[in-house]
Amino acid sequence: DIQMTQSPSSLSASVGDRVTVTCRASQSIRNHLNWYQQKPGKAPMILIVAASSLQGGVPSRFSGSGSGTDFTLSISSLQPEDSATYYCQQSYRTPYTFGQGTKLEIK
Amino acid sequence: EGQLVESGGGLVQPGGSLRLSCAASGFTFSNFWMHWVRQAPGKGLVWLSRVKGDGSDTSYADSVKGRFTISRDNAKNTVYLQMNSLRAEDTALYYCARDGDYGGYSRFDPWGQGTLVTVSS
Numbered sequence: 001d002i003q004m005t006q007s008p009s010s011l012s013a014s015v016g017d018r019v020t021v022t023c024r025a026s027q028s029i030r031n032h033l034n035w036y037q038q039k040p041g042k043a044p045m046i047l048i049v050a051a052s053s054l055q056g057g058v059p060s061r062f063s064g065s066g067s068g069t070d071f072t073l074s075i076s077s078l079q080p081e082d083s084a085t086y087y088c089q090q091s092y093r094t095p096y097t098f099g100q101g102t103k104l105e106i107k
Numbered sequence: 108e109g110q111l112v113e114s115g116g117g118l119v120q121p122g123g124s125l126r127l128s129c130a131a132s133g134f135t136f137s138n139f140w141m142h143w144v145r146q147a148p149g150k151g152l153v154w155l156s157r158v159k160g161d162g163s164d165t166s167y168a169d170s171v172k173g174r175f176t177i178s179r180d181n182a183k184n185t186v187y188l189q190m191n192s193l194r195a196e197d198t199a200l201y202y203c204a205r206d207g208d209y210g211g212y213s214r215f216d217p218w219g220q221g222t223l224v225t226v227s228s
Contacts, residue, residue, distance in 0.1 A: 001169070032212060032213070034212075034213075034214055034215070036152075036215070038152075043202055043217075043218035043219065043220055043221060044152065044202075044215070044218055045216075045218075046214050046215060046216040049209045049212050049214040050209065050210070050212040053209070053212075055214075055216070087151065087152055089152075089154075089215070091212060091213035091214070094154075094157065094166040095154050095166070095167075095168045095169070096142070096154040096157075096213070097154060098151060098152040098153065098154065099151075100151050101151045101152070
């Protein structure tokens, strides 16, 4: 199975800050990497597909990059509503493994 | 856009069985792969299984292989997860999700609201 490792597991930042979450795959997944946002008590929501394609309705302050084994999710100017847990997921090969999640807190 | 609604969760004793359902609406159900994902309380997301649009192909995570069976009824726009030999560690919120193909890339969208399974004596 392909292992996905996210870092950090949690972070705290202020409104307006730029934050970055990293995700590393245990083997190359080309660019078959998705990012999801999950708020407490809610189902996950897709943010980014194919490592860098922002999905409809997602604010442009979110961006993704990377290929192969190393990927990043960036939020350019943090907003209060961005408080959530973020998960990466590889969709290169089943089982479609998720990272362990990054909990983002707004100070 | 599509909507998914899970049902069938509940309290079950270790070793017991449960069948989850996920009813789809708002899209051509038979055109899409469907997935089950679970989330134990306070934990992360774990992919469990998928089934192809016509039901001809399935995959499972090792943790549930041989115990869980995914299936679908396209006439009822419903995907199922039959769970047997349940263990305490299967306690989780179970989500179904559509695999909304994006130019050849898999993406889970939308998701249902989840149904809670508790395995306890």
